[in-house]
Amino acid sequence: MGQASSAAACAHGVDHEEEEEEGEEQEEEKGEGEGVRSLLFSGMDLTVFAPDECLAAVFQKLELSDRRQCSLVCKRWYRVEGQARQRLSLQACVEIGLALPALLERFQHITKLTLKCDRKRCSIDDDALCVVGRGCQQLRKLKLKACKGLTDQGIDRFAKLCGSSLRKFSCGSCQFGPHGLNSILQHCANLEDLTVKRLKGFKDSSEFILPNTSCSIRRLCLKDFPNGQLLVYPLIAQSKNLHTLMLSRISGNWDLLFESISVHMASLVELHIEKVMLTDRGLQAVACCTNLQVLYVVKPSECTNKGLSAIANGCPKLCKLHIDSWKNNQLGDEGLATVARNCKDLQELVIIGLNATMSSLSLLASNCSSLERLAICTSDTFGDLELSCIADKCLALKRLCIKGCPISDRGMEALVGGCPSLVKIKVKKCRAVTPASVEWLLTNRVSLVVALDTSPTTVAPEAQVRPVQESNIVRENAPVPLTRSPLARARFAMAVVACTFMRWSASNGS
Structure with missing residues (x-):
């Protein structure tokens, strides 16, 4: 008994000492906070004690407009903000040419x-x-963008000046052509991202795009080339490390090209195809890319269930699939069912103009247990029965979009007890869905966000319909929150940083 009582007394003493230490720490923190507040209201400019690195870190947390205003406070803020700036966007009109040397002298560490x-x-x-x-x-x-005064010779001189550091190059609506683009590819050995849109110099040129022998391009985006299929073929074929390929509005038959380069695109993970001449033969060639995870097929010329089934059989790792059939009745349940059987890791599915029914949707909901986003647009066969099937079986679904489908309030009622993970639903141009069903749905699922637009012609802005809650009512006697200007916010943040820095310096010195 004596030993037990002594042990209990020791334990009680230790607890008491710990409580005293915690109380002392809280008092010290409270005193430091009061000290900071007293210094702030004393009128002293504490930002002079903050190092330039801390000042630059605070600037990086501000929005662009606030950052510009803060840079005009004093010479030091002007200098530090310029040295810390890494991104810069300029109106590239001819008048800015005289101001460029001074601007670049101020922003010496620009990377973008x-x-x-x-x-x-x-x-x-x-x-x-x-x-x-x-x-x-x-x-x-x-x-x-739209720099019409640049020529092939200017692009060639620029590539020789800073080609070693350039990683990403994007150009659109410019006048130079293949020669300037070849200069970028030859001198920028570390180029990883290339985007080319609407280059007018390609119209009357027959020069091929030839990348460097050690081409390291991982993302390639080509849009709006009137006669550019054969010109860009060597670039795609020799990009051995290609991760993302985006093709849009490029004339020519792409079936033969995909058949010839599919063997070299084993590393391809993401493919976007929009408004190009492509048939099932081209999709079968794309199916050889076994590592493909993201596929966008938008308004192809001639594609059927056979090509979609080939993609599903050859690319089982698909996570995102977007199909816009463009009123093509040859795409439907058969291809979608093959996707459901083979692509079990599917997380996002968007189908536009594809008439899906219960046979494929039920299989999709049962096999693709990781499906989180589903969008069904302009489908004449997606009704209340199909929506009820989605609500019952898609347990992981978080976002649902339905546009131009024959669903009604009865189908919306199925979402009350279904799709437990659903966060947001968007319903557009479904005439049989009324606001009453949406209000009833939100009454039972308060955390759900619903965007409803029943207009067949005009698209209304998204609105979150919610019942009025007590927490949303503004009371007359409620205190009005204080708002600070960007300069005041920056001064407050840097004053806190300066006080902390001075406290650390004092503790290290002692």
Whole structure:
């Protein structure tokens, strides 16, 4: 008994000591907080004690407009904000050419630069682009849009100046052609991302796009080439490390091209095909990419269930599948059922103009247990029965979009007890769905967000329909929250940083 009582007394003493230490720590923290507040309200500018690194870290947390206003406070903030800036977007009109040296001298550590010009105005010329090449030695990403004053010679000079650091190059609605693009590919050995849209220099050119022997491109996006299929063929074929390929509105038959390059695209993971001449033969060639996980097929010329089934059989790792059949009645249940049987890891499915029925949707809901996003648009066969099947079996579904389908309030009622993981549902142009069913649905599932638009012609902005709750009512005597200007917020943040820095310095010195 004596030993037990002594042990209990010791334990009680230890607990008492711990409580005293915690109380002392809380008092110290409270005192430090009061000290910071007193210094802030004393009128002293504590930002002078904060190092430049801390000041730059605070600037990076601000929005762009707030950051610009803060840079005009004093010379030090102006200098630090310029050195910490890594992204810059400029209106690339011809008048900015004279100001470029001063701008680039201020922003010496730019890694991402966007030069965008209005199509009705004259853009910068080759000399201005060379100034950019000399002033931005750390440039990793460059985007050119509607810079009609640039030629192949200017692109060639720029590529020689900063080709070693460039990782991403994007151009659209420019005048240069294959020669300038070849200069980028030859001198930028570390280029990983290339986007080319609407280059007018391709119209009257027959020069092929030939990448470097050590081509390291992982993402390639090509759009709006009138006669560019044969010109870009060597670029696609020699990109051995290609991860993402996006093709849109490029003339020519792509079946033969996919058959010839599918063997070299074993590393392809994401493929976007939009408005190109493609048939089942081309889809069968794409099916050889066994590592494919994301596939977008938008408005192909001639594709049937046979091509879609070939994709499902050859690419079992598919996670995202978007199909816009463009009123093609040859795509339907048969191809979708094959996808449901073989692509069991499917997480996102978007079908537009594809008439899916119970036979394929039931199989899809049963086999694809990881399906989180489903969008069904312009389907004449998707009604209340099909929606009830989705509600009963898709347990992991989080987002549901239904547009232009013959569903009604009866089908919406099935969502009250179904799809337990559902977060948001969007219903557009479904005339039989009324706001009353939406209100009743939200009454039973308060956390659900519903966007309803029953107009067949106009698209109304998304609105979250919710019953009025006590927490949403603003009371008359409620205190009005204080709002601070961007400058006040920045000063407050840097004052706290300065006080913390001074406290650390004092503790290290002691």
